[in-house]
Amino acid sequence: MIQVRNLRVDYDEVCAVHDLSLDIGPGEIYGLIGPNGAGKTSTLRALVGLVEATYGDIVIGGFDLDHDREQAVGLIGFMPDSAPVYDDLTVWEFLDLFAEAYRIPFARRGQAIDQYLRLVDLTEKRHAMTGGLSRGMKQRLMLAKTLLPDPQVLLLDEPASGVDPNGRALLKQILRDLGHAGKTIIISSHILSELSEFCTSVGVMQKGELVVGGTVAEVATRVMGRAKIILEVVGATDGAARVLAADARVSAPAWQGAVCEFAFEGEAEQASELLAALVTAGVRVAAFSREKEDLEALFLKIGAREVS
């Protein structure tokens, strides 16, 4: 759905995005991670044509952004990190303005606006001036505006910033539903712990380059190193210690009483094989937990510029 090849974006003397290539399929929810200044916003703005790329090819839904700009941009809904609104319009008028701009037929317009107001829980505010809304409400209004033309591709830049916990839960639910509905979503956010559940893949940007990309588990493994497993046994620990020592994928086991924490190189399937081996060897396993890939930790690690 989204193909980017060798994208480069320059601002004056600064290179914001350097030779970035991406392939995002239909229905994928792609998390763009990186510290401030990594080039996430520049990438999103280049994808929607708001920043003219120095060079590079961007194809959205089969339409080249350079040659078929109108068709390509027509597929995209873009939500910037700030929530710019016309303060002198009511919520309903604001959405109507963009419904008209997106040429939604007049007969369907009112219904569509009401539907998205309901979706973002702003029905009660339909006659309120947008200038009087809280930041979180403006952010939700922005989401409604973005969804109004029913875009196939959603580019969301920090959509959860300034949104209260209830709003975040609502946003999470909406994004999950959109993913299920087959929309392709690129989302850049700092609140990754909440989004990690439904990001099908992530890309990590640093200094304008995509340093690593893939599924959350792949990226976590590459960035965080080996996954951590916590094993708790009942009774003697020597049987478990022997099994762990025999498995090449296990390293640095640290026992504290009946609990052992060790690094494990492998995905969920390999971890289940290890558990089976322990049980077969007669180890009485009380707990076996594989620490879930945590995008928040991943983000912190990237923020600390530890990605090699």
Added chain:
Amino acid sequence: MTFAELIFANPLLIKHVRSRLRRQQLIPFIVVIVLICGCILWGVSVTQTFKDGAAFTCLLFVQGALLLLVGTSEVASAVAGAKHSGTLDFHRISPQSPVATAVGFILGAPIREWVLFLVTLPFALVAAFMGPPGVDGLIITILVLIPSALLFHTLAALGGAASARLRGAGSWVTVLVIILHAGSPLQSGLFTIIPTVTKLMNPKTDLPIRDSFFGLALPVAVLSLLHIIPVLVLLFLAAVRKMKSDFIPVYSKMQSVAFQGVIAGLALGDVVGLRVDDAPGLAGLITIYAMVLAAVLLSWGVTPDAGAFAKGVRRARKLGLPASPVWSDWAANWAPLGLFCGITIVAGLWAGIPDAVARLGGLTLTHLIAPLMVGVATVMCFGSAKQFFALRYRKAGMTYFGLFLFIAWIMPIIIGSLLEISRDTFVGKASHVPQIINALSPAVGIAFAGSPDTMAETTVSLVVATLLALVFVALSVRAEQQAIADAGAGPAKTDVAA
């Protein structure tokens, strides 16, 4: 999109109608305007000055204040606000065309002022009926006032879209409106309503403008429209470009050349047939000054900064080209600069040769060629210096360029004027030194070069202007080569705020 859709189904226009014509805001304004207009008519009636046109003039002042001052300011702040908040980006990525966005702002932002203008019309009709300029005069006035207001609104939209800061965006347009209406110097007054109204109120008035175009005598209103409409179209094109993207110059290089061509047409139309006994070569001089001023302003807009230039080089390399195509927005300004000079030469000769030929013996072709050469050298110097400072010193370049202009163009005038007023103390009554120093600046040098009795000043002006042009052309070529080499070296820094 049809014209009707552009107006009646324009989302931004509808947006402004909604936000600026809310009953609770509009009605108080209407009441105020009705009271003001009523007071004007009542006051004029009491003083019995209808026949002097006092009521019409006062009402026109109210209309002008509404449309030209408040309306202009509204457009500038609406566009700048949309740009800086980011809402303009939403329009850029919607299927709405940049033309519709520009029309939406230009007609929509001052919609309240247009409604209030309509409110004043019945009062203006009464005033026009009771005294000069009559009802037909009122119609002519409106026919010029509306395009004139649209011209300044379009300029304000452009100012707002190009503004670096939200605060005070487009305030220069308001200042320009005031200057043009207060002073109306020469033909530039034709962009305002002032000459038309002055002539309507008193047909015998001698205006400080020529009422002919390419030698054809025309009513002042027609002359005004002849000046306003082409410039309005060109400004609208620029506004549309800025609505399309923030990252492109106001004009493409081709458009800037077309603009210079239009200015040449207007300047020639105004001066053809102009012959003043006491001012030989005046037609040529006026044209040269107009062309140089236009070229300076336009070359400012089409000169890429170091970042844009490097971007062009990188993109060209990716496409297998050695450098950006000469007409690309990211290419150095040589192509338009060359054509600005060419158009200046053609226009200067066209305007000046008939006068020079008619005065053979009193004025020679040299007195046309010399100011023309100074003018062309000035255009070349300005354009190449701007390009050089931008490429060589990057962000600091504009400061150095400003310093250069101050030293080379302004300081000679200041020093020359000081020497002139203290002539007895420093240089003596007969000395040419003050004029020679003045002539170092092309702002004065062009005029000196066209005068028959100023050989020394002409020589100084010609030599300095040509020398500076040659130096900066050479420096600019070197800076361009260096910038091309630097752009190939790859990215230096990669940290930007997201």
